[in-house]
Amino acid sequence: MRANTMTMRPLTGSIGAEILDLDLRGLDDTRFADIRQAFLDNCMLVFRDQHLNAADLTEFGHRWGETFHTPHATPLDGFPDTIAIRNRGKAGTTTEYWHTDSVFSPRPPALSILAAQTVPPAGGDTMFANQYLAYETLSPGLRALAETLRAGYYRTASMGRVMGDASSAVKTADHPVVRTHPETGRKALYLSYDPTVRLEGFSESESRAIVALFAAHATQPAFCYRHRWQPGDVVMWDNRSAVHFAVHDYGEQERLHFRMTIAGDVPR
Ligand SMILES: O=C(O)CCC(=O)C(=O)O
Structure with a gap:
């Protein structure tokens, strides 16, 4: 077992940090507080060579708070707070777009943690974009507009993601497009960049055009980190700021x- 010393290095100039030389199993409270601060400061963290199984992940996850149970996701056998993210093929994937998790919920999750089990030899990367920076660098005109907006999020009647045919869609939540992070007090853009989002008070085509405008700004390469997975990686992100x-x-x-x-x- 490695010593619980903590070394951190930034992953880019805008988002993310890697924590080195740390074992996530059995962290003491002081080290956990350091990790929490690093997480809040950097929007997402990477820990290599952890090889967490479902029990380890559950124990680490519980340090962060109450579990958010993702609607319609089946938990792992014996681990009611942990789900599997598997390859469902290109056509079946529901995560290949810029999003913040379960935004269709009235009280969406604060953070998500992934523990890699099997990774392809190449590909399957995950990209992250800093939404504090996205907000802070908006032009004054767009920032003033963003402050007034609320976005509606829709699911099909069976609570599936709206893909293509939206005729059975129902609104399950609406949220401000700018939110104040409850722990850091910083403002961030808060939008899933998805054509099915509807901005209140705008027509469907206006809504799409405005969301596309924010998306182009908010996911520009200078705000992003692209994670290339290795077996054993643990990556966690703040859904309120990324x-x-x-x-x-x-x-x-x-x-x-x-x-x-x-x-x-x-x-x-
Ligand atoms: O599979 C990944 O890399 C990320 C999955 C994802 O987007 C999610 O869990 O929300």
């Missing part, structure tokens, strides 16, 4: 991660 995008470029190859998601506040 969006992410799971790249599906690995065909039918096996890719398996375990995920835990932690409850958050009503966005304000």
Whole structure:
């Protein structure tokens, strides 16, 4: 077992830090507080060579708060707070777009943790973009507009993601497009960059055009980190200050991660 000393290095100039020389099993409270601070400061963290199984992930996840149970996701046998993210093929993936997790919930999750189990030899990267920077660098005109906006999120009647035919869609939540992070007090853009989002008070085509405008700004390369997975990696992100995008470029190859998601506040 490695010593619980902590070394951190930034992953880019804008988002993310890697924590080195640390074992996530059995962290003491002081080290956990350091990790929490690093997480809040950097929007997402990477820990290599952890090889967490479902029990380890559950124990680590519980340090962060109450579990958010993702609607319609089946937990792992014996681990009610942990789900599997598997390759469902390019056509079946629901995470290959810029999003913040379960934004269709009235009280979406604060953070998510992925523990890599099997990774393809190449491909299957995950990208992250800093939404504090996205907000702070908006032009004054767009920032003033963003402050007034609320976005409606829709699911099909069976609570599936709206893909293509939206005729059976129902609104399950609406949230402000700018939210104040409950722990850091910083403002961030809070949007899933998805054509099915509807901005209140705008027509469907206006809404799409405005969301596309924010998306182009908010996910520009200078705000992003792209994670290339290795077996044993643990990556966690703050859904209140970052969006992410799971790249599906690995065909039918096996890719398996375990995920835990932690409850958050009503966005304000
Ligand atoms: O599979 C990944 O890399 C990320 C999955 C994802 O987007 C999610 O769990 O929300």
